[in-house]
Amino acid sequence: MSASTFTxxxxxxxxxxxxxxxxxxxxxxxxxxxxxxxxxxxxRTPEFLAVNPAGQVPAVDxxxxxxxxxxxxxxxFLAEHSALLPQDPFLRAKVNEWLFWEQYSHEPxxxxxxxxxVYQGKTAxxxxxxxxxxxxxxxxxxxxxxxxxxxxxGEALSVADIALLAYTRLAGxxxxxxxxxxxxxxxxxxxxxxxxxx
Amino acid sequence: MSASTFTxxxxxxxxxxxxxxxxxxxxxxxxxxxxxxxxxxxxRTPEFLAVNPAGQVPAVDxxxxxxxxxxxxxxxFLAEHSALLPQDPFLRAKVNEWLFWEQYSHEPxxxxxxxxxVYQGKTAxxxxxxxxxxxxxxxxxxxxxxxxxxxxxGEALSVADIALLAYTRLAGxxxxxxxxxxxxxxxxxxxxxxxxxx
Numbered sequence: 001m002s003a004s005t006f007t008x009x010x011x012x013x014x015x016x017x018x019x020x021x022x023x024x025x026x027x028x029x030x031x032x033x034x035x036x037x038x039x040x041x042x043x044r045t046p047e048f049l050a051v052n053p054a055g056q057v058p059a060v061d062x063x064x065x066x067x068x069x070x071x072x073x074x075x076x077f078l079a080e081h082s083a084l085l086p087q088d089p090f091l092r093a094k095v096n097e098w099l100f101w102e103q104y105s106h107e108p109x110x111x112x113x114x115x116x117x118v119y120q121g122k123t124a125x126x127x128x129x130x131x132x133x134x135x136x137x138x139x140x141x142x143x144x145x146x147x148x149x150x151x152x153x154g155e156a157l158s159v160a161d162i163a164l165l166a167y168t169r170l171a172g173x174x175x176x177x178x179x180x181x182x183x184x185x186x187x188x189x190x191x192x193x194x195x196x197x198x
Numbered sequence: 199m200s201a202s203t204f205t206x207x208x209x210x211x212x213x214x215x216x217x218x219x220x221x222x223x224x225x226x227x228x229x230x231x232x233x234x235x236x237x238x239x240x241x242r243t244p245e246f247l248a249v250n251p252a253g254q255v256p257a258v259d260x261x262x263x264x265x266x267x268x269x270x271x272x273x274x275f276l277a278e279h280s281a282l283l284p285q286d287p288f289l290r291a292k293v294n295e296w297l298f299w300e301q302y303s304h305e306p307x308x309x310x311x312x313x314x315x316v317y318q319g320k321t322a323x324x325x326x327x328x329x330x331x332x333x334x335x336x337x338x339x340x341x342x343x344x345x346x347x348x349x350x351x352g353e354a355l356s357v358a359d360i361a362l363l364a365y366t367r368l369a370g371x372x373x374x375x376x377x378x379x380x381x382x383x384x385x386x387x388x389x390x391x392x393x394x395x396x
Binding site: 053054056062066068069070071072073074076077080089090092093094096097099100101103104105107108141144145 | 251
């Protein structure tokens, strides 16, 4: 099975989906994108649940019954044997550490605040205070880690950067001010340049 | 660097820490366990933050400045080149899919309900209704996946099972009734036998 041709089911406003777009485009992979509107139940249809029984986007279909969900698991699979994943076992472990941290300690706060504003139309002041606090802490943790570093792991662009970039570059849409975090804003520009994003 | 000798900083009541104990013991690894009481601030001391700047247990110190956090990242690192991780790239991707699902869609619900009861002394009826609902959905998703299967991926015990087992076998302490989920209870016993747990 080749990972170089697949169907990506996703939502183009979702950072979790955009991660895969960023990586796949950088790797020059050939794929088709099927829009799934999570706000109108399209991630709960029998057709979609056949691709991902968990009912979450993104989900990828490689054909032949091989489907894969969880954005960071897809990133790791697509990036295998590429420059986006270190060969050194310990550096790979550090990439994994950041991928799990992103899903547990960043996405549920930074992304969900943005979800409430972008998808549900709330204002910044209507965000949940406890969630905002944890999101700010996550952004501060990234800012501290990036001191003296170009990228998150091993001084090279990896899927750790791509996973963290997706929602961090959109954090302003969740009411967060990145301008007081110079390491973070410099890193975002560095990643956007490396990935040839607009 | 060998992964076979390390110091594990953790809390023996934490499923995220027990995952590493289960895997390391099954693999016959040599390690020392340092108790960190997260309820008395021991995960926020300068000494601990030097091991894991994110201030979370478990964290592992392999010596030589090599530290690693995030339970499932540690599992993947310890299990490399062992029977707990498939060699087939797609099966490895499916293991990763379950590891990320566990941290995003299972642990924040099943484990946090247990945290409220075991660590904070709340009763089952004092649990948050929205969190209970998501925890029940996660347990139902596992029950459905296990139909006709012995283990989560590739019909062999893997770190996916270990990661999911840790908090699922303790779900009763979070007020959940597993008895109406026969696939899940059979799988728990199967894993406990394979891992030689009490």
